[in-house]
Amino acid sequence: MEWTGCLSILQGYLENSPLIVLGSGASMPYGLPSMGMLAEEIKKSDGVHSDPEYDALCTAMDSLGLEGAIDSVALLPCTLSEIRRIVWQTVNTCDLSYFDQNPTSPPQALVELLHKVLAPTPNKAVIVTTNYDRLAEYSADQTGATTVTGFEGCLIKKLELPNSQLKIRRTRARERIVDIWKVHGSLDWFVVPDGTIAAFPLSRNIPNTLQPLIIPPGKEKYSATHDEPYRTVISEADNAFVQAGAYLCVGYGFNDEHIQPKLLAQISKGKPIVVLARTMTPACRKHIVDAGINKFLIFEYADDTHTKVYGNGWEETYDGQYWLLDNFLKIW
Template sequence: MDAEKELIAKQAQDYYNHSPVIILGSGASAAYGLSGMGALATHLIDTVDVSSEDPEAQKSWSSFCELLNDGVDLESALHKITLPSGITTKVVLATWELLNPQDLSIFHDSLGKQDLFPLGKLLKHFLASTQTQINIITSNYDRLAEYACEQENIHHYTGFSFGYKRHAIPRDHIYSKRQVNIWKVHGSLDWFTVGNDKIVCLGNSSSIMPGLRPLIVTPGIEKYRNTHREPYKSIIHESDNVLEAANAYLCIGFGFNDEHIQEKLINRCANNSARVVVITYALSESAKSFLFKGNVRNYLAIERGATDESSIVYSSGFDKPILIDSDVWSLGGFMSLLM
């Protein structure tokens, strides 16, 4: 290991030893082929049928589709156009119908691939120490974090009990010496409402049974309206407490474009000198602004270089980016710095 890489490894290990909260962004799921916002936007245009809606609703949908076709990203389009509740329901259903089969396919692949989830290996390594609880915060709907835990036989909690038809419970309802808490601030593919208020969690459903509605929050304005309701309200409250108490964060594929997560993260890193590691395929402009313009004093950020086997490292300990001829930008590659 050359001198620069050794210093980077020491910094990564130091931050790791402060028991970071893990933040999973959409990039963590994209690595497994799950559709991102661009593919979702195309899917919505192609599949959402508004022919039964009233003329005003159809007009708002046409305006929304025009924005997407003009290259406006999905989140921005949903901020510009407030869709009627009936169309919003159809958007939620179409989102679930796109992502759920992809999620289940990854689960099926994991049954024959023990090394499919580097996250599971990382969690197992964490829990082999004196640490008894690990917190993961994510805006992703998929269940990859849950699958990673189960791959390594790790007890995990998402706000619900165990079984075929699960209900909401507090996290200490079931005692475990080692536990991973997964705070899903925008919902999950296995959360549903029955009627208007009852909430259930049904694992690995291949279709939506009559009378159920997926509990996932769409981007845009609706995201901020719905997260004041349960179960989002309690989950966000718990995740806020976790973020405020932490001294270190490990961000995997997180673009720093979600206000439910990043506001407290920014405050802790800028005002309390908390440590942050960001590993991703490519740093977003929001991530760069946070790291390089936001008074963050302790950071390590790594993105892919020109090839999969090269990395660009930005560190609060270096005056300029460092090029490394190996993969330390993916989670599996990053773990080589820790172990």
């Protein structure tokens, strides 16, 4: 297919503000860890090393990856708690490292994406993400929109003394909404000893006596999501999937069978989906290419100067790195 034809299809698919799905591939360009990096940090832990199945876990991580290894090895409950702590600490350290270096300049590609989705009526963007990091919140704050996560409050605030222009801007901000549904939890979420769920923004460490509310890799994500706040957050994400007219997935591998049923059901009914990926995962191919979805485009890295694009019944390689969000936004 000619490049102009591909662009025409893309513009048609995303003409209505798409729901945004962010996976780990959307965060890694900003220094957030990969599964491989998390696995290496877990191997270093004395608490994990003391588990009788430590050697089996390391062997499994090398052959099956982190999530497959945790599922295949019978680890002690205290080891699983230690893995949760390591995952939180590693992701949090990388997130805060990005924030410390860029306190007033969130990821510009995500900011631009949100501006683009917010621009038309009804001035609303929806993000569904499996990531724990705060990059989506940083970016939403930069747009001046009101962020809805299920918790009240904001992360980044600027001094702006009252004036007429500020009042106009605040009115507009109340009209612009960014819903961010973090289906696997967030670095900011914790359980207080009395069972209360609270959020403490930008914590450098896990506060004393609190437990982080993140679902670490592994089969626990299927059982833990029946509890709050995950249950309600996933319900909100499901409703958003049903209401959306199109979908833009950035760095999402389609490996979360408990999260994506509504999304897959909607694209099977003809709603368009566009996927940006470093490498198309087997699950992505299974659920989109092999499933006979009618309206899809998948942008995948081909080499350092080309992008491979898959569509319904065709695939083509084009000049340019359009699987990267910042470059993709130049053609959308």
